[in-house]
Amino acid sequence: MFDVIIVDDEPLIRDGLVKLFSWKEYQMQVRAVFPNGSLALEYLEKQSADVIITDIKMPVMNGIQLMQECQKKNILVKFIVLSGYSDFEYVKMAARLGIENYLLKPVDTLEMSQTLLQVKRKIEAQRHNKILLDEGIRILRNNLLYRLMTGEISYEEIEERKEYLPIPFDSCLCRVAILKFLPQNPDTARHGQQKPPIQSVLRHLEQKEYIHAVTDFGGRLLFLLFCGEGGICSSRETVRADLEHIIHYVLATSPFHAFAAAGPLADSIYTIPNSYAKASALINTAGFNSASSIRWAEDTCENEAFLLPHIEFDQLMQLNEKFLYKKQEDIVSIVDEIFSTNRFIPLDGLQMLASMIVSKIYSNSRAYSSDHDPEILRLENRLDDAYTLGDYDSIYRWTRDIIHTIFVYEERNPSEKAPSGATNLKKILLYLNENYTKDMNLKTIAETFHLNALYLGRILKLETGCTFTDYINSLRLKKAQELLLHTDLSAKQISEQTGYRNDKYFNTLFKKYTDMTPGEYRKKGNPS
Numbered sequence: 001m002f003d004v005i006i007v008d009d010e011p012l013i014r015d016g017l018v019k020l021f022s023w024k025e026y027q028m029q030v031r032a033v034f035p036n037g038s039l040a041l042e043y044l045e046k047q048s049a050d051v052i053i054t055d056i057k058m059p060v061m062n063g064i065q066l067m068q069e070c071q072k073k074n075i076l077v078k079f080i081v082l083s084g085y086s087d088f089e090y091v092k093m094a095a096r097l098g099i100e101n102y103l104l105k106p107v108d109t110l111e112m113s114q115t116l117l118q119v120k121r122k123i124e125a126q127r128h129n130k131i132l133l134d135e136g137i138r139i140l141r142n143n144l145l146y147r148l149m150t151g152e153i154s155y156e157e158i159e160e161r162k163e164y165l166p167i168p169f170d171s172c173l174c175r176v177a178i179l180k181f182l183p184q185n186p187d188t189a190r191h192g193q194q195k196p197p198i199q200s201v202l203r204h205l206e207q208k209e210y211i212h213a214v215t216d217f218g219g220r221l222l223f224l225l226f227c228g229e230g231g232i233c234s235s236r237e238t239v240r241a242d243l244e245h246i247i248h249y250v251l252a253t254s255p256f257h258a259f260a261a262a263g264p265l266a267d268s269i270y271t272i273p274n275s276y277a278k279a280s281a282l283i284n285t286a287g288f289n290s291a292s293s294i295r296w297a298e299d300t301c302e303n304e305a306f307l308l309p310h311i312e313f314d315q316l317m318q319l320n321e322k323f324l325y326k327k328q329e330d331i332v333s334i335v336d337e338i339f340s341t342n343r344f345i346p347l348d349g350l351q352m353l354a355s356m357i358v359s360k361i362y363s364n365s366r367a368y369s370s371d372h373d374p375e376i377l378r379l380e381n382r383l384d385d386a387y388t389l390g391d392y393d394s395i396y397r398w399t400r401d402i403i404h405t406i407f408v409y410e411e412r413n414p415s416e417k418a419p420s421g422a423t424n425l426k427k428i429l430l431y432l433n434e435n436y437t438k439d440m441n442l443k444t445i446a447e448t449f450h451l452n453a454l455y456l457g458r459i460l461k462l463e464t465g466c467t468f469t470d471y472i473n474s475l476r477l478k479k480a481q482e483l484l485l486h487t488d489l490s491a492k493q494i495s496e497q498t499g500y501r502n503d504k505y506f507n508t509l510f511k512k513y514t515d516m517t518p519g520e521y522r523k524k525g526n527p528s
Contacts, residue, residue, distance in 0.1 A: 002026075002050040002123060006033045007040045007066065008082065009058040013105070017053060020109060026116045035059075037066030044075050051119055053080045056094065067097045078119050082107065140164055143443050146214045149176055149223060151273030154469075156509070158269065160502040167212070167227045167269065175239055176275040177262040178283040179222040179246065182384050184255050195380075197254040198222055204249055211242065221283070225272070240294065247293050259283070261295045319357070323364040328407045331361065332400065339396050347390065354386035354395045358402040365406050379405065425463055428456070436475040437499040442468040476500065477513050484518055485525040491518040 004023065008014050014033045023029055031049065034040040038061040040052065054063040061069075067079055081094045081102040091102050100122070101115045141164050147153040148165065158165070167174070181196030198215055201222060205211050212225040226239050243260045250258040261282035263275030278297035322330040335357060342353055362379055382402060389395045428449055432440075445468070446453035457468055464471055476498040483494045495506035510518050 002028045002120065003031045003048065004028050004051045004053065005031055005040060005043065005049050007035075007037060007052060007054040007058070007063065008033075009035045009055060011035075013055070013082070013107075017107070020107075021112070021116070026120050028116065028120070037061030037063060037069075040066055041069050044070065044077070045073070049077050050123055051078045051080065051116075053082065055082045056091070057084070064093050064097070067094060067099075071097065078123065080112075080115055080119065139444065140439065142214050143441055145212055145225060146223065146443075147441075148269065149214070149225060149272055149276040151276070155270075156505055160500070160505045167225070174225060174227040174266040174269070174272050174275065175262060175264070176266075176272060176279045177224045177226065177239065177243060177260055178276075178279045179224065179243075180259045180261075180283050180384075181222075181250065181256045182259065182387055183381075184251075184257055196256050197250055200253065201246060201250065201258075204246070208242065223276070236296070236298075243294050257293075259293055259295075262297065264297045319360055319364075323361060326407075326410065328403070331403060335399060335403065339392075339399070343392065348387075350392060350395050351386045351389065354389075354399045355384055357399055358386075359383055361403055361406055365410065425459055428460070429464075432472065433475060436472055436479075437497065439499070439501075440472070472499075473509060473513070477510060480506070480510060480518070481514070481521065484522040494518070 006014055006017050008017075014035075018030050018033065028051065031047070032040075032043055034043065036058045037054070040054070041061065043049075052066075054066060056063040063079075063081060069075075070077060079094070079097075079099045081091065081099050082105055083091050083102055084105055094102065100119050101111075103111055103115065140161075144153065144161060144165055148158070179201075181198070202213055205213055205224075210227055212227060214223045214225075215221070226242070239262060243262070247258045247260065250256055261279045263277070263279035263282075266272045266275045275297070282295045282297060318334050319331060322334065338353070338357065342350065345353075362383060365379075379402070386395055386398055389398055428445065431448075432445070442457050443453045446456045449456070460466070460468055460471065466474065480494050480498045483489055483497065484491075487494075489497070491507060492503040495503040498506075500506040500509075507518060510516075510521070514521055516524065
């Protein structure tokens with residue numbers, strides 16, 4: 001419902017407006033009526049309203065003054081103005097301040113009805129756009145936070161977009177923690193469609209201003225950035241209390257266990273990736289065989305790294321390539337080699353190894369399948385089952401079984417997969433060439449085309465020879481060069497038109513790519 005207040009010094013008009021219309025038909029309700037603008041302003045300073053129907057001429061404070069005061073105090077509301085025939089100069093003043101309509105007295109009911117409907121639609125559209133804007137900002141902020149934690153964001157981009165990062169830059173003490181969710185009863189979870197209660201945990205954390213949460217691709221991990229001023233995050237006990245509270249909450253309200261790993265304290269935003277890396281290594285060893293529900297990087301000796309599974313980077317890349325070309329036998333051969341190398345590591349390391357491998361292959365499959373495909377999504381419930389297995393042979397067989405299941409799906413559903421990488425890339429490049437001035441990054445583009453971000457980055461590099469960031473910058477700077485030569489726009493205006501919010505960053509980048517400042521480039525191209 002939209003809230004309406006009526007302001008008029010004539011009691012008959014006030015009462016008539018209240019009784020004349022069936023306000024519920026416009027999804028509106030009259031909250032208050034006032035004889036002058038001063039009383040209405042007092043109300044608005046304490047209560048909100050969506051629509052004000054106001055007379056222009058009134059004692060104490062007239063309608064124009066009320067509108068001016070609302071603007072000064074940033075009170076956002078729609079005005080419908082009532083006036084007499086002799087009030088046209090006032091009406092012009094009101095129009096300059098911004099009104100939805102002005103109606104002559106006595107009020108025509110049909111005209112008022114049409115005005116109310118128009119105002120209703122306008123408010124609904126603005127609220128919808130605000131929801132979309134808020135959601136877009138939330139996605140951008142989450143993406144920036146994730147890239148900040150993982151070290152995938154440059155210093156220049158941090159400086160350019162730090163207004164979207166909800167962390168105190170000047171006095172920053174941070175710690176990254178990662179939560180992993182495993183079913184209390186794996187058999188029950190496997191056959192049902194139960195999901196980790198991540199959204200519930202996120203709502204539970206909304207009141208914690210110093211905890212910023214981001215989910216992973218598969219929705220099985222929750223990354224928490226503890227970040228606040230005044231030493232609130234330097235206290236290990238504060239972080240422990242919050243993590244234990246989440247763990248108990250998950251256990252009490254869902255069929256899942258939660259396990260946590262906390263990285264070391266970071267003394268600046270630039271050392272946050274180190275905290276993330278340590279927490280990421282530890283969370284893989286957390287599970288049913290862990291001695292504690294929370295593992296701390298400070299408590300982990302360096303030698304413990306030798307107890308973790310070892311996978312060469314080339315092996316991970318080969319897993320991607322062989323899946324791309326549907327080489328199940330080659331993938332199994334690589335997996336056999338990985339398991340052989342890690343045969344004698346502890347049980348929890350083997351469990352982690354198996355989960356890492358199947359998650360990698362599963363994410364590749366997701367890159368080609370429909371977001372709503374129930375058959376492939378059912379596999380999500382099995383990706384952590386390795387942590388319930390108790391010996392090398394059963395973990396190895398389980399890994400082979402999951403890989404086989406994924407390839408059986410691939411063979412049965414060729415028509416439901418997205419277009420081939422090459423075809424998809426053509427569409428993506430066309431999209432980038434048409435939308436490069438917009439705020440975008442590799443993850444959001446990958447989500448738009450239902451691809452895995454790592455896979456998209458790799459095929460883009462193979463096709464263009466550039467990283468995603470370099471490719472976007474090349475498009476933007478090429479356009480900037482054209483504008484410098486063929487328009488009189490300033491460098492600041494050109495930076496905005498080509499997608500750079502920060503003109504200083506634009507100038508730095510332009511000189512890096514061209515060895516000239518924008519001014520030097522323009523002068524060279526247009527010698528006088």
